Amino acid sequence: xxTTLSSSATPGDTILVIGAGGQLGLELxxxxxxxxxxxxxxxxxxxxxxxxxxxxxxxxxxLDVLDKSRLEEVMRQYKPKQVYHLAALLxxxxxxxxxxxxxxxxxxxxxxxxxxxxxxxxQVYWPSSIAVFGPDTPRHNTPxxxxxxxxxxxxxxxxxxxxxxxxxxxxxxxxxxxLRYPGLIxxxxxxxxxxxxxxxxxxxxxxxxxxxxxxxxxETYLPMMYMPDALKATLDLMHAPADTIQxxxxxxxxxxxxxxxxxxxxxxxxxxxxxxxxxxxxxxxxADSWPASIDDSRARQDxxxxxxxxxxxxxxxxxxxxxxxxx
Ligand code: AKB
Numbered sequence: 001x002x003t004t005l006s007s008s009a010t011p012g013d014t015i016l017v018i019g020a021g022g023q024l025g026l027e028l029x030x031x032x033x034x035x036x037x038x039x040x041x042x043x044x045x046x047x048x049x050x051x052x053x054x055x056x057x058x059x060x061x062x063l064d065v066l067d068k069s070r071l072e073e074v075m076r077q078y079k080p081k082q083v084y085h086l087a088a089l090l091x092x093x094x095x096x097x098x099x100x101x102x103x104x105x106x107x108x109x110x111x112x113x114x115x116x117x118x119x120x121x122x123q124v125y126w127p128s129s130i131a132v133f134g135p136d137t138p139r140h141n142t143p144x145x146x147x148x149x150x151x152x153x154x155x156x157x158x159x160x161x162x163x164x165x166x167x168x169x170x171x172x173x174x175x176x177x178x179l180r181y182p183g184l185i186x187x188x189x190x191x192x193x194x195x196x197x198x199x200x201x202x203x204x205x206x207x208x209x210x211x212x213x214x215x216x217x218x219e220t221y222l223p224m225m226y227m228p229d230a231l232k233a234t235l236d237l238m239h240a241p242a243d244t245i246q247x248x249x250x251x252x253x254x255x256x257x258x259x260x261x262x263x264x265x266x267x268x269x270x271x272x273x274x275x276x277x278x279x280x281x282x283x284x285x286x287a288d289s290w291p292a293s294i295d296d297s298r299a300r301q302d303x304x305x306x307x308x309x310x311x312x313x314x315x316x317x318x319x320x321x322x323x324x325x326x327x
Contacts, residue, residue: 009036009040009081009082009122009123012037012040013036013040013080013081013082014040014041014042014078014079014080014081015032015036015040015041015042015080015081015082015083015084016042016044016074016075016078016080016082016083016084017029017032017041017042017043017044017083017084017086018044018045018063018065018071018083018084018085018086018087018108018112019044019045019065019084019085019086019087019088020043020044020045020049020054020060020086021043021045021047021049021050021051021054022045022086022087022189022192023184023186023189023190023191023192024086024127024181024184024227024230025043025045025084025086026051026054026188026189027186027188027189027227027231028084028086028231028234029041029043029054029058030053030057031231031235032084033057033058035235038057038058039058039059040058041058041059042058042059042060042061042074042078042080043055043058043059043060043061044060044061044062044063044074045060045062045063045087046062046063046064046065046087047062048062051189059078061074065085065087065104065108065111065112066103066104066107066108066111068111068114068115071111071112071115072115072118072119075115075119075121076119079119080121081121081122081123082121082122082123082124082125082238083112083116083121083123083124083125084124084125084234085108085109085112085124085125085126086127087104087108088104088105088108088127088154088157089101089104089105089154089193090154090191090192090193090194090195091129091131091152091154091155091193091194091195091283091286092193092194092195092197092282092283092286093192093193093194094152094153094154094157094193095152095153095154095282095286098153101153101154101157102153102156102157105153105154105157105158105161106157106160106161109126109161109164109165110164112124112126113164113165113168113174113176116168116174117168117172117174121174122175123175123176123177123238124165124174124175124176124177125176125177125178125234125237125238126161126165126176126177126178127178127179127181128158128159128161128162128178128179128180128181128249128250129154129155129158129180129181130142130180130181130182130183130222130223130290130291130294131150131152131154131155131158131286131290132148132150132155132158132159132162132180132250133146133148133150133155133289133290133291134147134148134149134150134151134155134289135149135151135288135289136149137149137291138291139291139292139293140291140292140293141293141294141295142252142291142293142294142295143252143295144247144251144252144295144296144297144298150289151289152286152289155289158180158250162178162249162250163249165178165248165249165250166248166249169248170248175242176248177237177238177245177248178249178250178251179233179234179237179250179251179253179299180250180251180252180253180294181225181230181253182196182222182223182224182225182253182254182255182257182294183195183196183197183199183222183223183224183225184196184224184225184227184230185199185200185203185224185225185226185227185314185318186200186226186227186230186318187203187227187317187318187321187322187325188227188321195216195222195283195286195287195290196222196224196287198214198215198216198260199222199224199258199260199263202214202260202263202264202267202276203267203315203318203319203322204322205274206267206270206271206274206319207319207322207323207326211274211275211276211277212264212274212275212276212277213276213277213278213279214260214276214277214278214279215279215280215281215283215284216260216278216280216283216284216287217260217278217280217284218259218260218261218264218276218278219259219261220259220260220280220284220287220288221257221258221259221292221293222257222258222259222287222290222291222292223254223255223256223257223290223291223292223293223294224255224256224257224258224311225253225254225255225256225307225309226255226309226313226314226317226318228308228309229255229307229308229309232308233253233299233305233307236303236304236305237251237299237303237305240302240303240304244302244303245302245303246298246302247298247302251296251298251299251302251305252294252295252296252298252299253294253296253299253305254293254294254295254296254307255307255309256307256309256310256311256314257292257293257294258311260276260278261276262311263311263315264276266311266312266315267315267319269312269315270315270316270319271319
């Protein structure tokens with residue numbers, strides 16, 4: 001089906017962020033409110049926000065994305081032009097609760113895609129992950145199109161979700177856009193239940209003057225990204241003209257790749273006495289099935305993706321802001 005797609009929201013349009021209280025949601029909501037005006041961006045989450053800014057700075061709705069009639073009620077009330085659907089169970093948590101992980105990640109996506117088609121939403125953003133790849137995937141410089149075979153519930157749900165996004169685009173002309181995020185690192189909020197969470201926790205321990213016991217082995221390389229780059233990538237993708245978005249499943253996205261040993265060394269430039277021990281747990285198996293580095297040349301070609309932060313520049317910024325929060 002061929003449709004004319006509009007490329008992004010303009011000031012005055014309404015934007016709904018589902019999962020606004022999460023690691024990415026919190027920062028994306030803030031960024032969108034800066035861009036489009038606080039009252040135009042509706043933050044929604046299954047829980048009342050722990051961060052008061054979310055509710056104080058603009059509209060907030062309690063919303064369980066598994067409750068389809070409540071989702072439609074919120075969408076009828078605010079008539080969003082764009083929906084960012086971020087609510088999901090991450091890799092480690094979904095392995096512990098596989099049925100619920102599948103239900104939330106898949107039914108939640110269907111509810112959003114169906115409501116978007118039925119209620120005339122113009123653009124949907126939905127995050128995918130490096131978890132779509134599995135142990136049979138080439139580990140280094142993993143291409144956009146390759147063997148996938150994910151072996152986690154989270155990865156299976158993200159791969160299926162990507163295919164459904166593409167199907168809704170082709171079948172219904174819905175302008176769905178998606179990125180395969182690497183591990184995301186930021187100082188404003190904590191991740192919840194992922195395999196890459198160590199790369200956030202380690203900075204908090206360093207600034208608190210404590211040692212860190214890492215749940216991944218010291219030479220485990222994973223693709224990672226600093227939050228300002230993740231926000232930039234998300235907004236660049238959503239602002240790009242529709243005809244430049246050639247990948248309608250999800251784009252590979254990359255900024256840096258490092259191991260726990262390397263991030264510890266980067267922190268030790270500021271805290272020479274910082275100690276890290278290694279005690280791999282069940283998350284090691286998940287990490288070992290994921291790529292070590294990603295080829296994101298399609299994102300660079302199609303909509304000009306360019307990351308700004310390296311490991312050391314991220315470390316400098318993370319430590320500066322975490323220290324600032326202590327005083
Ligand atoms: C996780 O570790 O589950 C997430 C991801 C890479 O999608 N951070």
